[in-house]
Amino acid sequence: MSPSHTGELTFSTVKPRVGLQAALDKGRAGIVAEVSGSGLKGRGGAGFPTGVKWNLAAATVADEKFVVCNADEGEPGTFKDRVILNRFADLVFEGMIIAGYAIGAQKGILYLRGEYSYLRKDLEKTLERMRTEGMLGERVLGRDDVSFDIEIFIGSGAYVCGEETALIESLEGQRGEPRNRPPFPVNTGYKGRPTVVNNVETLAWIPSIMARGADWFSSLGTDKSKGLKLFSVSGDVERPGVYEFPWGLTIADLMREVGGENAKAVQVGGASGYIVPARDFERHIAFEDVPTGGAVIVFGPHRDMLQVVSNFMEFFVGESCGQCTPCREGNVKLLEGLRLLEEGRCSTRQMRELCALGETMQQASKCGLGQSSPNAFLSIVKHYGDEIMGRTDVIV
Amino acid sequence: MTDKPILDDTSRAPVSQRGYVIEKSGMDDAIGGKVTINIDGKDIKIPLGTTILEAARSLGIRIPTLCYHEDLCVAGVCRICVVEVEGQRTLQAACGYPVTAPITVKTHTRRVRQARRHILDLMLSKHYGECYACFRNNNCELQTLAKEYGVDFFRFGHPEKPLYAVDRSSPSVIRDMNKCILCRRCVRTCIDLQEVGVLEGHGRGADVEIQTFMNKPLGEVICINCGQCINRCPTGALRANDPTDEVWAAIDNPDKHVVIQTAPSPRAAIGENFGLEPGTALTFELNTALRRCGFDRVFDTNFSADLTIIEEGTELLLRLYKALVEKDASIALPQFTSCSPGWVKFLEHFYPEYVPNLSSAKSPQQMFGALIKTYYAELNKIDPKDIVTVALMPCSAKKFECNRPEMCDSGYKDVDYGLTTRELAQMISETGIFLPDMPRSDFDDPFGTATGSGVIFGATGGVMEAALRSVYELVSGERIENIFEHADIIPVRGFQGVKYVELTLDKIGPVPDLLKPLVPNWDWLKGATVKLGVAHGTANAKRVMDDIKAGGKFSECHFIEFMACPGGCLGGGGQPIPTSPSIREARAKAIYAEDSVYEIRKSHENPAVLKVYNEFLREGPCGHKSHKLLHTSYIERGKYIS
């Protein structure tokens, strides 16, 4: 595996221990204030403000709390977390220790995607080293009031287990099925205790925010999307890989950087994201415009968009946990519609019904999977109506 | 959001299938007390933690539900109850949304109606079966909603042929997964309400199906046949194994003498099948209807319930005598009741080491069957091979029970067929009879009309109450009315999951004739405190059993009543659908009302029972003959299935 990325990742310029030491010096409230002030939003896709999340967990009274690092990275087209864990795991772990101290948790769990279990040996080594260096275990960095340790849990390979409540079910030994929300994990999470679930990248940024301060971080990016972001770029481009950019760059800028200028469309946000056609490439990648957890899949001029979306829908038909009606059955119906389109046998009326169904799925599904699985379908109908309607032959 | 974390450690269901339970403080205006929300323009003040669904219902606003059931934890999976909550991007499931702040809710906007219609259409696209060929026709929640939302065509298609073979392996519960809409009520019933855990969701995405362990036939797994899942299935995917055709064939056969015994719980509920409000007992109307259906004799199971009390009560006194006076360490105490076949199988699977604690007395259904094919046959000079015994029971496990190979002590199958309340209602309606309009008539001799003690067997605590009425009087020689007004033993009544009662025997009397061959005197019971327990629903039974295993207070009990079904037999798996706490309460009221008007309310005073001991079971209770006919043995099954 060759993790390719453009130069140095900014968060990694902070030396180990520096962020942690700075955090412990700030104290609990100070950490939460700093994270809130930085404007850091979750990098797992949903973009929930990390400071708010930590504050809620810190405010809940409980005998035990947990920090979970979500390394399930199941979204097709993302691989940034793998790169981070491969090269900068200690920073992620530091982020977890800081989170633990801030909310009052003494235990952290790294939920590692089953396919990444080959990373486990190195990760365990890193943990062991951090223990001997006094960063993990009793008396973190010599502080009597701080103790924290981290355990690795290997997931069992379902995309939906990346959804935080399904992840917690899976940790508890149940089927990976999302829970009703509320309650939220910050209140009732792992073992019924307050639990902060954060993405690998979110946690990786914490030490540098601690070391350099909230103002540094919030000066980067846009008004509503602060800081820098890692992107996993794949597909029809000359230079695929992991890139770091400030939030707010246009898709066109990004395409220039990665060698994808002649792209026909870009799927931002992985399978559950939206397809952006070339004419909209001036749009900005940011929570307020085109949001993403980091996946950017580029489609060259020769790509058949119907095939592209069929591919995504097949993924969702198989990966839906099957718990709730709109997602379990809806994805199947959307895929059936695509098959009919491929054969040129889907009427406009049927198409309209399926689009309405897509809206129902977005509105009524129990979790983010079903709520976002119709996105790609709806965006090709919107942008590529001419290309997908009226086919008479199966296009290979 | 700073409420304490909530963890209901008692539930075995995964949290994904449980709602958010916030303790409702109920305090007015206090912090964490009440909150005012607005639903469809109407304000309502509700305790914090009330769900949108509950609030809407109390306003009289109907929100459709399918996976929601009052008896079960909230899964929030069917999504039919979605509503708009102002400020929320997505629609919210009303059943699983506990209110913690003032909100504005709209229950039937265009978005909501479209989503509900889509959800229904999606369910129908997988639901195979024709309504008119289904036992739930006109009593199906999916059908009702299809009508309510004006489904007039199958927008997303409809299956043309079945996908699954119907599982008929169980003598009690038949599963037709072609009709399953994956609401998982059966799963939650089994794991959470009953804590048996035979059913589970299996597979992912569109392949999800409800399966047993390793997808084995239901008849081969540790299903206890309680049928609670049937009562909570919104469609016809689960039904009882129905012997109606065989019963009709017997009735139609002139060479067969067909007798039916009716249990008190079906009589208190069958009116519901004819559109009556829950809680109207039709005991004597039913006698007439059954005769018109063609049954040759109609008997009251209460007769054998009284007999059970005598046999089981005597067994208890004997166990106590042997343990306390003869110091026989091999005697298993507490003695457990054995009249609920679901409970018996639960114990055989989950606590096989406690099989010796089960009373060897058969259930009333089986005692009756054995007597009909012996005593009654002799008396009426009918060849027992020509007698067909049918039992009207509130229960699906009774079908399994009458098929247990041990249950042939008369030389024939003691009970040929167990009918559920629902199945009998169906037979009656086939004859064109409207049950509530029937004239009243009495039960047939020689068993006659029984006592109030037999009637209350139908409610949780009833067996205990009946046993106490008799045992107390037989031992003390005093009337139970001296210590419990009107012989109503209130402490053992009610729907509390587990009850514990102590009763001190201050006085003792002479040993009554019936028991003279068994014990010399009662001196050894003078001043003794009898400790009793009552549990209904196998989840509660499990609590008690685990307490016993841990040496807790129930291990010191002398006698414990266990019923597999919530509420006791009146909440049985063969009862009319739907069921809910309030329906079960209404049925219980009907049962206790029936008890209170009986002239004789104590089993040991039942003249027909005494007559049987005089004429037939001459060695008395627990004697040789009654052991042969009225007692049985059990199997240590364990949980491991091949």
Ligand SMILES: Cc1cc2nc3c(=O)[nH]c(=O)nc-3n(C[C@H](O)[C@H](O)[C@H](O)COP(=O)(O)O)c2cc1C
């Ligand atoms: C279907 C689904 C899959 C998800 N997969 C992941 C994942 O692989 N990694 C991740 O960090 N977050 C994933 N999420 C988002 C998580 O639920 C959660 O929001 C996130 O871990 C929170 O961390 P953050 O605030 O740091 O982003 C997923 C969400 C959904 C609905």
Ligand code: SF4
């Ligand atoms: S939306 Fe899909 S993945 Fe999420 S709970 Fe429903 S069925 Fe499961």
